[in-house]
Amino acid sequence: MVHQYKSNGYNIVMDVNSGAIHVVDDLVYDVIGLLNQNKETDEISAALAGTYEASDIADALQECEELKEAGQLFTEDIYRDAVIDFKQRKTVVKALCLHIAHDCNLACRYCFAEEGEYHGRRALMSFEVGKKALDFLIANSGSRRNLEVDFFGGEPLMNWQIVKDLVEYGRSQEQIHNKRFRFTLTTNGVLLNDEIMEFCNKEMANVVLSIDGRPEINNMMRPFRKGAGSYDLIVPKFQKFAESRNQDKYYARGTFTRNNLDFAEDVLHLADLGFKQISVEPVVAKETEDYAIREEDIPAICKEYDRLAQEMIRRHKEGKEFNFFHFMIDLTGGPCVYKRLSGCGSGTEYLAVTPWGDLYPCHQFVGQEEYLMGNVDEGITRPDIRDEFKCCNVYAKEKCKECFARFYCSGGCAANSYNFTGKINDTYDIGCELQRKRVECAIMIKAALADADAAKAEN
DSSP states (O other): OOOEEETTEEEEETTTTHHHHEEEEEEHHHHHHHHHHOOHHHHHHHHHTTSSSSSHHHHHHHHHHHHHTSSSSSSSOTTTTTTHHHOOOOOOEEEEEOOOEEEEOOTTOOOTHHHHHTTSOOOOOHHHHHHHHHHHHHHHHHHHEEEEEESSSSSSSGGGHHHHHHHHHHHHHHHTTTTTEEEEEEETTTOOOOOHHHHHHHHHEEEEEEEOOOOOHHOOOOBBBOOSSSSSHHHHHHHHHHHHHTOOOOOEEEEGGGTTTTTHHHHHHHTTOOOEEEEEEEOOTTTSSTTTTOOOOOOOOOHHHHHHHHHHHHHHHHHHEEEEEEOOOSSSSOSSSHHHHHTTBBBBTTTOOOOOOEEESGHHHHHTTOOOEEEEETTEOOOHHHHHHHHHHHHSSSGGTOOOTTTHHOOOOHHHHHHHHOOOTTTOOOHHHHHHHHHHHHHHHHHHHHHHHHHHHOO
């Protein structure tokens, strides 16, 4: 399977199954396009005769043949059969999302967690429940040494002492069980202070700082419950925190909605504030919400991704680069095959834990009682749910089978699929369109930065 596109002056060819990326001239681009239509050599030569010299066409055809022989063009899918073994694999739990607080001090308009309540009641996780969750993770992690725990909410800083106590407990168990915990935290910053920053810089491998961008956008979508905006309170704290982490191991993470389809302005606003690690993602919401992204918004959003990509290239050349999460792509290594096929591992390797100890496939399924998998006292009591998620992969989804981005998005989010189709093995179509665009932009950026760096070295 081959995917071709033009972006920012580059002719880009992706060989989907091998992962090979080629930046080519117009002639080779046209030849590959005709080969992709199963045209024979003489048909291709005749079709291009009025545009290119015969000898050049012959050379291009030879180059394409050499790429095929090298396994870099029109390669076969070697993973389709392997997925059968993948479904039968024994899984271990390697990560937990601890809902340390089903409560929040903001009232974000798009919050899937209903201001932290998750279709239920406000609650804070006790140390006893959190301890059982960590014990469950250790007991169900098999021989895996590195384990991950994300403190999530609601707003986890509303239960800060328990966060600290659980980190201390986790560290006390590492040597005993030959494990190593990687702790992370997501916060809206309202309660952030110097003591918390110092602790996080010592113990948290990554911290997500929630902010949507420009003051008017952030304050519209992320207000306090009485309506006041949160921007002025959180920005100085976030700037200080990012600097204290040497502009690494954090994300200034926002959400864009129909209210700011010009979201590149919000990304650039965060960059101008000094943030180097940025993620601004499209809202996922039903069309009935006035801020929801609709199908007719896709062209405008795609143009905005193009604009952002071009501005990032320009800033890179000026030494003002920053990372944008959705444009970060590894073309030389990347995740293992299993990860490329199945994604985040929700429901199998990754689970969410409520304040009272219930287990769900991930944080976005919390409150969906049909996906209640068990609890920290009894463990997994619904292995059928785990097995359902084990079979959730790019080959189980019809729309993924012919999608060029399938090995980059791994089939997309199961929760989004469920919320829009009622099935985890389907897709959220708007999300798919935007994901394909982001992959194209990310690859183009790689090509442009390689050119820029080569030119800089030459000079």
